[in-house]
Amino acid sequence: MSEENTTKPGLLYLSATPIGNLEDMTYRSVRILGEADLIAAEDTRHSRKLLSHFDIHTPLTSYHEHNKLDKGPELVEHMLAGRTVVCISDAGLPGISDPGAHLAMLAIEAGIQVSPLPGANAALSALICSGLDTTAFTFYGFLPRTGKKRRELLERIARRPETLIFYEAPHHLKGTLGDLLKALGPHRRAVTARELTKAFEEFNRRSLGELAAYYDEHEPRGEFVIIVEGFDLNNEVEAGPKQQLTPAELVAKLEREGMGRKEAMREAAKQLGISRRDVYQALLNT
Numbered sequence: 016m017s018e019e020n021t022t023k024p025g026l027l028y029l030s031a032t033p034i035g036n037l038e039d040m041t042y043r044s045v046r047i048l049g050e051a052d053l054i055a056a057e058d059t060r061h062s063r064k065l066l067s068h069f070d071i072h073t074p075l076t077s078y079h080e081h082n083k084l085d086k087g088p089e090l091v092e093h094m095l096a097g098r099t100v101v102c103i104s105d106a107g108l109p110g111i112s113d114p115g116a117h118l119a120m121l122a123i124e125a126g127i128q129v130s131p132l133p134g135a136n137a138a139l140s141a142l143i144c145s146g147l148d149t150t151a152f153t154f155y156g157f158l159p160r161t162g163k164k165r166r167e168l169l170e171r172i173a174r175r176p177e178t179l180i181f182y183e184a185p186h187h188l189k190g191t192l193g194d195l196l197k198a199l200g201p202h203r204r205a206v207t208a209r210e211l212t213k214a215f216e217e218f219n220r221r222s223l224g225e226l227a228a229y230y231d232e233h234e235p236r237g238e239f240v241i242i243v244e245g246f247d248l249n250n251e252v253e254a255g256p257k258q259q260l261t262p263a264e265l266v267a268k269l270e271r272e273g274m275g276r277k278e279a280m281r282e283a284a285k286q287l288g289i290s291r292r293d294v295y296q297a298l299l300n301t
């Protein structure tokens with residue numbers, strides 16, 4: 016029995032697993048996963064590959080969003096009987112946009128010791144390389160997919176001064192950048208961190224408007240973290256949607272100032288940090 020395994024009743028570890036690069040598995044996680052009585056994994060087929068890579072043969076059971084209400088209490092019973100359970104997700108830290116938090120709560124309520132096995136996490140890995148403020152930040156994970164909840168959240172965060180962190184799937188990236196652009200305006204610095212720790216890792220650091228325009232032209236592929244600079248409390252000009260001219264208003268203003276329509280559209284796209292296609296579309300819609 017390991018020195019970590021001396022407390023009775025048993026204990027619950029929440030272990031990080033790599034977010035792409037297998038070398039990010041820690042020595043300690045490998046040892047404790049090998050010594051534990053049971054591993055509760057989000058997807059047992061996915062985790063079996065990781066575990067066999069490290070020659071770990073501990074019994075596996077599935078624990079995920081859709082079985083947590085039945086499976087959680089069962090796992091707690093195992094721990095109360097003195098067993099050590101390690102909870103892992105498909106990637107990164109369990110409990111961060113992944114199953115794990117509910118099991119931790121159940122275990123704590125049952126008086127079981129809960130302990131972390133730290134390691135890879137996409138949000139913080141992206142943040143530390145973003146070049147944006149790391150002293151204060153809020154992690155939002157995946158935005159609500161659509162509708163009122165999404166709108167309300169975006170309204171609520173528009174004036175938050177700390178750095179904002181989001182997760183997004185590639186097929187929703189453009190939509191999410193578009194909504195962030197509408198809610199926060201085009202001028203803030205923003206970063207997409209793609210395929211972290213993998214062969215095609217890439218950081219794209221631009222203004223929010225430029226980022227949205229970039230992905231209008233380049234199809235997003237792979238996994239993404241989006242980081243956005245917080246609201247600048249000293250710079251009311253930063254605006255947000257209320258003070259900002261719409262594309263049509265800006266084109267009209269530039270025309271009044273003497274520009275031809277084409278030049279005004281090009282300049283409006285540049286100033287708003289959106290594509291010329293979007294300006295054109297906005298003019299059609301007025």
Ligand code: SAM
Nearest residue numbers: 034107108112136137182183210211238239240
């Ligand atoms: N538990 C994980 C963690 O600690 O980072 C997050 C799991 S969440 C279901 C998956 C999301 O995390 C992806 O949609 C993406 O936004 C982000 N993500 C995971 N791996 C990533 C990677 N290698 N590069 C960029 N983003 C990643």
